[in-house]
Structure formats: C-alpha cells, structure tokens
Amino acid sequence: MEHIFIVNPFAGKKEGLKIIPEIEKYFSARNQIQYKIIITEYKGNATEIAREYANKNGCSIYAVGGDGTVCEVLNGMINSQNNLGIIPCGTGNDLTKRIEEKYEVEFTLSNVIEGRTLKVDALKINDRYLLNVGSLGFDAEVLRSFLFLKEKTPIKGKLLYNIAIVGNIIRTLTLNKKYSLKIEIDGKYIEGDYFLLAFANGRYYGGRNATCSSS
Numbered sequence: 001m002e003h004i005f006i007v008n009p010f011a012g013k014k015e016g017l018k019i020i021p022e023i024e025k026y027f028s029a030r031n032q033i034q035y036k037i038i039i040t041e042y043k044g045n046a047t048e049i050a051r052e053y054a055n056k057n058g059c060s061i062y063a064v065g066g067d068g069t070v071c072e073v074l075n076g077m078i079n080s081q082n083n084l085g086i087i088p089c090g091t092g093n094d095l096t097k098r099i100e101e102k103y104e105v106e107f108t109l110s111n112v113i114e115g116r117t118l119k120v121d122a123l124k125i126n127d128r129y130l131l132n133v134g135s136l137g138f139d140a141e142v143l144r145s146f147l148f149l150k151e152k153t154p155i156k157g158k159l160l161y162n163i164a165i166v167g168n169i170i171r172t173l174t175l176n177k178k179y180s181l182k183i184e185i186d187g188k189y190i191e192g193d194y195f196l197l198a199f200a201n202g203r204y205y206g207g208r209n210a211t212c213s214s215s
Helices: 015-028 045-054 067-077 103-114 138-150 157-175
Strands: 002-007 034-039 059-065 083-088 123-125 128-130 133-137 179-185 188-194 196-200
Touching: 002 015, 002 045, 015 034, 015 059, 015 103, 045 059, 045 067, 059 067, 059 103, 067 083, 067 128, 083 103, 133 138, 133 179, 138 157, 138 196, 179 196
Parallel strands: 002 034, 002 059, 059 083
Antiparallel strands: 123 128, 133 196, 179 188
8 A cells, every 4th residue: 555645734833844854754764655756836636636646446545734635635636535534734724633753653653554444424615625614704805815815924823824714804884784594304404694614524613612512
C-alpha cells in the first residue's frame, strides 16, 4: 500500500509544512513502506491530486491541513476504494482537533496511519461533498466576507474571521436581513424565515462544541 500525503502549505500558520519532517521521520524507520508527500500549489489543487491517486486502488490518501483541505481531498477521492486520513493542522479543525504540541505529532501520525478505519457519512450540497458542516444564511455570508477580505488585507486567521462576523452582524441588523428557506426532511417540509441553518456530522462548529439535546 502506498501512502499519499497532500499538504496545504498555508494551513494554519504554515503548520502543514512543519509536519513534513515528522512524516519523513516516521517512514524512515519503516523503509519497506512506500509514501509520497505532495504540496498543493493553488486552490483546488488538492482535489486534482486526490483524484489522480484515487484511480489507483490500494492507496491511503491523507489531507494535511484544515477543514478546507479535507473538503478538497474528499471531493477528489469520493466513491473510490481508498481510505482518507486526516492530519489536522489548520485554523479551525472542527472535524478533527488540531495537533497542539510537538510530542503529539508522532502519536497522531501512527494513530491515523496504523489505526482502524471508520465509515462516515458524507454530506452533499449541489455537486460538492463535505464531511463536517454545511450551513446556509448568516454563517455562509460571514465565510464569503472572510474569503473576500483574505485577498484584500494582510490580517489573517481568527482575527480576520471575527472582523467578518462583526461586519455581517451590523449589515444584518441594518437591513433586517432574513433567509427564506423550505426544507424537506424524510418527506416532511419545514418552511420559514431563518437567521442561520447548519447541518453536520461532527460535534464542533466554528471551533465550539455544538452538541445539544432536545426534550
């Protein structure tokens, strides 16, 4: 089996690049195992790389980055017979939590590479697949603003995301903006005006534990 690591060099504070020596160290002690490290060069490149290797049965493909990198890799290998592994080193990492300490890297690598596989539902929106969270309304507007500002300002990370949140709160209150939605769930319909709608596999949303109970 060949192990393919797709690394986003801009994930987090370039944490993906810092993981590369640890991957090389891990496999240097296991010289009979084939592996390859590929650094993405532009948005969407991870999907192209994953699609190329998804055609080769017997590969394990790893997303080294944040939730966005995972989404890109997933869309390149969905419906293939290969396993997807996640080495979390982005800003949010809502699906799998970030490696916070250097000593955790080797443990995480061995756990992801050697651990058992799990079947997970994939969400589909139009022609795109995702594993963690999809949202409509306010949150989607915040993300759109964040991506726009990211190209226009040197400010990065959570500070920029918070700026996008505040800007959209002001805009929403000023315009009294609402989102009219019609939702079908198991043949039943829910219709109305909503501020935000989110659906997810994971327990974390926006960096916070989103687990809730109803009575």
